[in-house]
Amino acid sequence: MKVALFIPCLSEHLYPESAIAMVNVLQHVGIESEYVENQTCCGQPAFNSGYRKEIIPLAERFIDMFHDKEYVVAPSGSCVTMVRKFYYDLDIRDKLKPALDELAGKIFEFTEFLVDVAKVEDLGGSFPHRVTYHDSCHLNRELGVNEQPRRLIRNIKDIDFVEMEQPDICCGFGGTFSYKFADLSTSMAARKCQYIENSGAEFCIGADSSCLMNIEGYLRKHNMRAKTMHIAELLAKSLRM
Amino acid sequence: MELSALKTKVYIKEALKDERLRDAVDKATQTAIKKRADKVQQIPYWEELRHKAHAVKRQVMENLDTYLETFEQRCQDNGVVVHWAEDAQEAQQIIRKIARANNVKTVVKSKSLTTEEIHLNKFLIENDIETLETDLGEYIVQLLDEIPSHLTAPALHLTRKDVGRVFHEKLGVYYTEEPTELLTIARQKLREKFLAADMGISGANFAIAESGSVVIVENEANARLTVGLPRVHVAVLGIEKLLPSFRELPVSLKLLPVSATGQKQTVYVNIISSPLRQLTGEGPEQVHVVLLDNGRSKILADPQLRETLFCIRCGACLNACPIYQQVGGHAYGWVYMGPIGITLIPQFLGDMEGRYAPYVSSLCGACYHACPVRINIPHHLLKLRNEIVESGHTMKVEKIGIKMWAFLAKHPRLYRFATWFPGKLQKLHPKPFPAPGYTKERALGTFDSKGFRKRFYEMQKGKKS
Known part of the structure; x- marks a missing residue:
C-alpha cells in the first residue's frame, strides 16, 4: 500500500517532526509514503475568512495533483475537511468535478486512515506516561x-x-x-x-x-x-x- | 439600552473583563447543557426526531406561500384577523391601529423575540401605551431597560442577587435574594396589570396552517393570562413559524423543551384558534395575527441560507457555544445572539452593519450538533463570510494580502521561497512577527529551518545509501 502525503502548511513549516513521525509510523505498518512535489496550501485559511474565488485555482491544482493517487493522507483533520467537504462549496471547473468526487473518497486524516483503512489499531508500542x-x-x-x-x-x-x-x-x-x-x-x-x-x-x-x-x-x-x-x-x- | 452589531468587538472585550457576568453565564449555560444532555439520553430516537424536524421545516420553507395562504384562510374562517407586515415599521403601525381602534391604554406582553426584533415596547411606550413584559425574565430585563441576553432565558446574565437589587431599586420592595420571595413579588405586581390590561400581545412558537392556530409554549402561565384576560389579543409572528398541520406539532413539542430548558415538556401549551368570548364569555373578543416578513422572504430565496429560517429559537446553540459561554448575549449587539444570531445579523441588518457578526465564531460546530432542527450553522457562517467579502466590507489590506498569498501558492517555487524566508528571519531575530493580540497570552511556534519537504527527501536519501 502506498499513500500520497498531503502536508499542511503548519506541518511543512513549523511542525515537520509530526509529519515525519507519521511517515515513520506508516512505514512501520508497511505503508510507503510518497511526497507529491509542488504541493502548497489547500486554501483553508482564506476560505474560512470568506475568500472563495481567490482559492479556486489552489483547489483545482490540488485536485489535479492528488486525484489519481491510491490514497491521500494528512496529519490534520481540518485540512482534510477542507478538501473532502468544503471544496464542494467552490465553483471549480465542471471538468474537475468527477476528480473531486474521486479525491474526496480517498483522502483521509492520519488516525482515520490507520484505523478505518489500514485496519491498524494496536501498534505494539509503549509509553509510560x-x-x-x-x-x-x-x-x-x-x-x-x-x-x-x-x-x-x-x-x-x-x-x-x-x-x-x-x-x-x-x-x-x-x-x-x-x-x-x-x-x-x-x-x-x-x-x-x-x-x-x-x-x-x-x-x-x-x-x-x-x-x-x-x-x-x-x-x-x-x-x-x-x-x-x-x-x-x-x-x-x-x-x- | 441601544446596542449595535458593529460594536461587537468592544462588547466582547468588556464582557471578558466582567467576572460577575462571566460567572453567571458560565454557570447557567453549564447547567443548561447538563439538563439537556440528561434528557436527550432518555430519548433513544433523538437523532430521528432532529432529522424529522429538519425535513418538515424544509418542506414548509419550500412551499411557504401555499401554507401562508391556507393559514390566512383558516384564520379568517375562525374569526381571526390576519395582517401582513413587510417590515418593522409596518408591524408597529398595524399594532398601533389596533390599539387605537380599541381605545387601548395598557398592554401586557408575553415573551416574544419577534416583538423585540421590531422594537415594539419602545414604540408603544412612545405612543403613550403602557406596555409591560410578563415573563419573569423579560420583566426583569425590562425593569433594567436592557434587552434579553438569551433566546429562552432573557435574564440569564443576572444572578439572583442582581434580581433582588433590581426589584429593591425599581419596585421599592425590601431586598431579598430568595427565589420564592422574588417570584411572589413579581406575581403580585404582574397580577394587577393582567387584570387591568386592555390588550395582550404575544409571539408564537408555531403556527398551524391547516387549522389557523397559533401555538405558544411556556412555563409560567403568563402567556395564558396574556391571551385570556384582555379584550384584544395580538400575536406577532415571523412567516417562518408555520407548520403544515397538528400532525407535525408533536415532533417540535418534544424537541423544543428538551433543547431549550432540558424539560421533557413545558408546563403549558397554549393553542389559540379563535376569539372565544362570544361563545364562552371568556377569552379575548378579538384576535389579530400579524405576519411579519422583515427580510425573511429575501432569506428564503437563497437555497442554502434559508436553512437559517428553520430556527425554533430554543437557545441550545447558545448554551453549547464556547464563545457565548464566555461573553453572554449582549456582546453580539442584537436581539438574536449566539451562533444562530450571527447568521441572522448580516441577513437582517445587511452586510455593512453585519460585517463582523459571522466572524465571531471559531467554526467549531458545537452549535450544529446541539441544534434540534440540524441547522448547519458553521456552513452558513462560511457562506455569509464570503458574501461579506464579495460585498467589499472587509479590510482592503486583508484582501490584498490574500490575493498575494494565493498568487504565491499557485507558484510552488516562489511559495517555497516566501515561506523559507520567515524561518531564516526568525533565526536571526527570535521574535520577528509578534502578532500583537495573538502573542499577548500565547507563545508563538518556531519556524523549522528546513521544513518537511527537505527533511523527507533527506530521509529518503539516507535510507537508500
Whole structure:
C-alpha cells in the first residue's frame, strides 16, 4: 500500500517532526509514503475568512495533483475537511468535478486512515506516561473521527490515558479567528488548558497541529505543566522511533 | 439600552473583563447543557426526531406561500384577523391601529423575540401605551431597560442577587435574594396589570396552517393570562413559524423543551384558534395575527441560507457555544445572539452593519450538533463570510494580502521561497512577527529551518545509501 502525503502548511513549516513521525509510523505498518512535489496550501485559511474565488485555482491544482493517487493522507483533520467537504462549496471547473468526487473518497486524516483503512489499531508500542486527548473540532464534528485516535492511544502499553473535562470543547484557535478576536480566542485557550492541567496529564495529544500550536502557546506562556504532542509523534515515540 | 452589531468587538472585550457576568453565564449555560444532555439520553430516537424536524421545516420553507395562504384562510374562517407586515415599521403601525381602534391604554406582553426584533415596547411606550413584559425574565430585563441576553432565558446574565437589587431599586420592595420571595413579588405586581390590561400581545412558537392556530409554549402561565384576560389579543409572528398541520406539532413539542430548558415538556401549551368570548364569555373578543416578513422572504430565496429560517429559537446553540459561554448575549449587539444570531445579523441588518457578526465564531460546530432542527450553522457562517467579502466590507489590506498569498501558492517555487524566508528571519531575530493580540497570552511556534519537504527527501536519501 502506498499513500500520497498531503502536508499542511503548519506541518511543512513549523511542525515537520509530526509529519515525519507519521511517515515513520506508516512505514512501520508497511505503508510507503510518497511526497507529491509542488504541493502548497489547500486554501483553508482564506476560505474560512470568506475568500472563495481567490482559492479556486489552489483547489483545482490540488485536485489535479492528488486525484489519481491510491490514497491521500494528512496529519490534520481540518485540512482534510477542507478538501473532502468544503471544496464542494467552490465553483471549480465542471471538468474537475468527477476528480473531486474521486479525491474526496480517498483522502483521509492520519488516525482515520490507520484505523478505518489500514485496519491498524494496536501498534505494539509503549509509553509510560499520563496523557489526555484533545478533540479538534473539524476532525471530531465534520469528519466524525473521535474513537479512532482514542483506540490507538489506549492500545499503547503502559500508557495512562485520562479524559479531560469536555475534551471536545474548542481550544479557541479557529484560524484567523485567533487574531481577529485574540482576547476571546485566548480566553477559550485558557479554559482548555485549565482542563488539561486538571487532568494531571503530562502530554496533551492532538491530531491537528493548529490546535496544538494554540494550546502549546498558552501552556508555555503560563508555565503550565503539560506539553502538547501530535498523535503521530506519540505513536512514533511509543515505537522508539 | 441601544446596542449595535458593529460594536461587537468592544462588547466582547468588556464582557471578558466582567467576572460577575462571566460567572453567571458560565454557570447557567453549564447547567443548561447538563439538563439537556440528561434528557436527550432518555430519548433513544433523538437523532430521528432532529432529522424529522429538519425535513418538515424544509418542506414548509419550500412551499411557504401555499401554507401562508391556507393559514390566512383558516384564520379568517375562525374569526381571526390576519395582517401582513413587510417590515418593522409596518408591524408597529398595524399594532398601533389596533390599539387605537380599541381605545387601548395598557398592554401586557408575553415573551416574544419577534416583538423585540421590531422594537415594539419602545414604540408603544412612545405612543403613550403602557406596555409591560410578563415573563419573569423579560420583566426583569425590562425593569433594567436592557434587552434579553438569551433566546429562552432573557435574564440569564443576572444572578439572583442582581434580581433582588433590581426589584429593591425599581419596585421599592425590601431586598431579598430568595427565589420564592422574588417570584411572589413579581406575581403580585404582574397580577394587577393582567387584570387591568386592555390588550395582550404575544409571539408564537408555531403556527398551524391547516387549522389557523397559533401555538405558544411556556412555563409560567403568563402567556395564558396574556391571551385570556384582555379584550384584544395580538400575536406577532415571523412567516417562518408555520407548520403544515397538528400532525407535525408533536415532533417540535418534544424537541423544543428538551433543547431549550432540558424539560421533557413545558408546563403549558397554549393553542389559540379563535376569539372565544362570544361563545364562552371568556377569552379575548378579538384576535389579530400579524405576519411579519422583515427580510425573511429575501432569506428564503437563497437555497442554502434559508436553512437559517428553520430556527425554533430554543437557545441550545447558545448554551453549547464556547464563545457565548464566555461573553453572554449582549456582546453580539442584537436581539438574536449566539451562533444562530450571527447568521441572522448580516441577513437582517445587511452586510455593512453585519460585517463582523459571522466572524465571531471559531467554526467549531458545537452549535450544529446541539441544534434540534440540524441547522448547519458553521456552513452558513462560511457562506455569509464570503458574501461579506464579495460585498467589499472587509479590510482592503486583508484582501490584498490574500490575493498575494494565493498568487504565491499557485507558484510552488516562489511559495517555497516566501515561506523559507520567515524561518531564516526568525533565526536571526527570535521574535520577528509578534502578532500583537495573538502573542499577548500565547507563545508563538518556531519556524523549522528546513521544513518537511527537505527533511523527507533527506530521509529518503539516507535510507537508500
